[in-house]
Amino acid sequence: MDEHGDLGRSVSVIGLGAMGLSIARTLLEAGYSVSVWNRSREKVDAAVAMGASACDGPADAFKDSTKVVICLTDYAAWHELIEKHGLHTAFDGVCILQLTTGTIEEVRQHAALIHEHGGRIAEGKVQCYPSQLGTSAASLLMAGQPEVLAACEDVCCVLAPEWMNLGDDIGQPAALSRAVVAGFATAMIGFVNGMAIALKAGIPADLFMQHSSTVNGVLMGEQVRAFEAIRDDDTKSTEASLNTWAAAHETIHSVAKSLGTNLVLQDAVQAVFQEAKQVGLGQHDISALVSVFCNEQGDS
Ligand SMILES: NC(=O)c1ccc[n+]([C@@H]2O[C@H](COP(=O)([O-])OP(=O)(O)OC[C@H]3O[C@@H](n4cnc5c(N)ncnc54)[C@H](OP(=O)(O)O)[C@@H]3O)[C@@H](O)[C@H]2O)c1
Numbered sequence: 001m002d003e004h005g006d007l008g009r010s011v012s013v014i015g016l017g018a019m020g021l022s023i024a025r026t027l028l029e030a031g032y033s034v035s036v037w038n039r040s041r042e043k044v045d046a047a048v049a050m051g052a053s054a055c056d057g058p059a060d061a062f063k064d065s066t067k068v069v070i071c072l073t074d075y076a077a078w079h080e081l082i083e084k085h086g087l088h089t090a091f092d093g094v095c096i097l098q099l100t101t102g103t104i105e106e107v108r109q110h111a112a113l114i115h116e117h118g119g120r121i122a123e124g125k126v127q128c129y130p131s132q133l134g135t136s137a138a139s140l141l142m143a144g145q146p147e148v149l150a151a152c153e154d155v156c157c158v159l160a161p162e163w164m165n166l167g168d169d170i171g172q173p174a175a176l177s178r179a180v181v182a183g184f185a186t187a188m189i190g191f192v193n194g195m196a197i198a199l200k201a202g203i204p205a206d207l208f209m210q211h212s213s214t215v216n217g218v219l220m221g222e223q224v225r226a227f228e229a230i231r232d233d234d235t236k237s238t239e240a241s242l243n244t245w246a247a248a249h250e251t252i253h254s255v256a257k258s259l260g261t262n263l264v265l266q267d268a269v270q271a272v273f274q275e276a277k278q279v280g281l282g283q284h285d286i287s288a289l290v291s292v293f294c295n296e297q298g299d300s
Helices: 018-029 041-050 058-064 075-085 104-116 146-159 172-200 205-216 219-231 242-258 264-278 286-294
Strands: 010-014 033-037 067-070 095-098 120-126 140-143
Touching: 010 018, 010 058, 018 033, 018 041, 018 146, 033 041, 033 058, 058 075, 067 146, 075 104, 095 104, 095 146, 104 120, 104 172, 120 146, 120 172, 140 146, 140 172, 172 205, 172 242, 172 264, 219 286, 242 264, 242 286, 264 286
Parallel strands: 010 033, 010 067, 067 095, 095 120
Antiparallel strands: 120 140
16 A cells, blocks of 8 residues: 555556566556565565565565556466465455466466456456557557456556457457467568578578568558458459469478478468368468468368
8 A cells, every 4th residue: 555545556566577577667657656576586676676665475465455466477377376375365355457478268267266256357468578568669458347447447558558458358368469479470480481491592691681671561561451351351352362372382392391491380381271272262362361260170
């Protein structure tokens, strides 16, 4: 509680890794009274140096504030803490802002546990670097009951002025954040794989980068085009059919193979094009792959 006894301006943070410490710092800079707990003491000292108060144990974090941010490596670490410190009895009446990254199943089981013990849950996924918190570049996806999100709105606004309310389906932040990261990760892996192919051919990295920047400059525009085709249910019209893509990819696969690069990624891409052709999408646009990916394996 702050010096005025105002619990509304008090927040506790459990977990002071790169993200948790930045959450604490951002709240302190916004004038919040912040109490903190972390397994290893040196990070607590760093937060105290910024103006936070140290909790003796994680249970104290729930006594200091009615809003408790959890930001740990994973849900296993949080469940370990709950069991080790008997935190179940501390949840009653408290709003937990769960910002630990987890799966849809972990998120749902966790929400059920908190509700069972009288707590309230605002589930969130941070989609930015710690240093971006509190700026317009911060990205925070949240879900929870409307009254719970309303109670946490001030904290969300401080952490990410443009935070997104995804409604009361608690699994949505995990789903949306994982979906976006899936695309990002695949694009990055593709970029590095392309670099490896170039290097194996004796092409310098800077020349690869120069040409890649020119060709890949159209990527965002192409993603918008694919989005509009999927949204408008018009994934047939195209300037480059999946048959054309598949034939071009055969040459990528062949070049990657003859240069002796690892083919794990290109084998997977080849399998995607083969499946698209098998289900009759050869004449369609690349955006038509959405129907391949929406089906479980063997359910096409
Ligand atoms: N860093 C980013 O750029 C980023 C971006 C978006 C989302 N996130 C998410 O934010 C969460 C935290 O990430 P981070 O980057 O802050 O990780 P981190 O720097 O590795 O910190 C992990 C935190 O979890 C604690 N912890 C781990 N195992 C524990 C256990 N068994 N018991 C108690 N505490 C335990 C650590 O305590 P100790 O200090 O004692 O080890 C530390 O406070 C993750 O879910 C991550 O996916 C991070």
